Amino acid sequence: MPIRQFQAQHMHAPREFKPIVNQPICVEIGAGKGKHALLFSGQNPEHSLVAVERTREKFLAMQKQHQIEGQTNLSTIHADALPWVVHALHPQQVQQFFILYPNPEPHNPAQRWLNMPFFEFLLSRLEVNGRITLASNIPEYIDEAEQQLKEVWHLPFEKQIIAKDSARTHFEIKYLERDELCQQLIITKPENYNTRFDDFQPLLGQSMIVDQSKNQTSLENVDVK
Secondary structure, X not given: OOOOOOOHHHOOOOXXXXXXXXXXXXXXXXXXXXXXXXXXXXXXXXXXXXXXXXXXXXXXXXXXXXXXXXXXXXXXXXXXXXXXXXXXOOOOXXXXXXXXXXXXXXXXXXXXXXXXXXXXXHHHOEXXXXXXXXXXXXXXXXXXXXXXXXXXXXXXXXXXXXXXXXXXXXXHXXXXXOOOOOEEEEEEOOOOOXXXXXXXXXXXOEEEEEEOOOOEEEEEEOOOO
């Protein structure tokens, strides 16, 4: 499947956007109610994790449990992941992305992660030898992603079967209890891997305005409240 170029400059900042410090972090996209985020941050105190969730109900559940457990190395963000990544993350800032059991988009294959132009931008935020963990209970989803890694993105990866006793997310527990095959791809960004966004700096809550008459690009503050 051919991939067009992602138009990062058109991404408006999420509401109530707040920049983050430019330091190494891990990021979970679609964190749900936060089961994996809380487990990971508790088991890996040396790593800082940002857990991003778009659905308000799930985000509030994650936020509530985080307040109870109190991991200081976990930050929870209520936002759509695409604009948040464009506005918040610096090039090569992320040590690891987690995308666990994303919506398989059965009626819109172009919206699957490795079919999206945004995936190139995501790779630009990943450090050298950084990893992306993509998990799914749908064999066809994993097979297609594997094919895209080989034919489009040219990235090394390891395909793994997830253990029956794994319990990282509520979805994972449910699928494994139903004896469904759960798999993951561990994708690595090698040295000298280049994207068209390697020098693209985060928008930090600003809007990039293109002046067609002068063919110039400028930054303009936007109201994100």
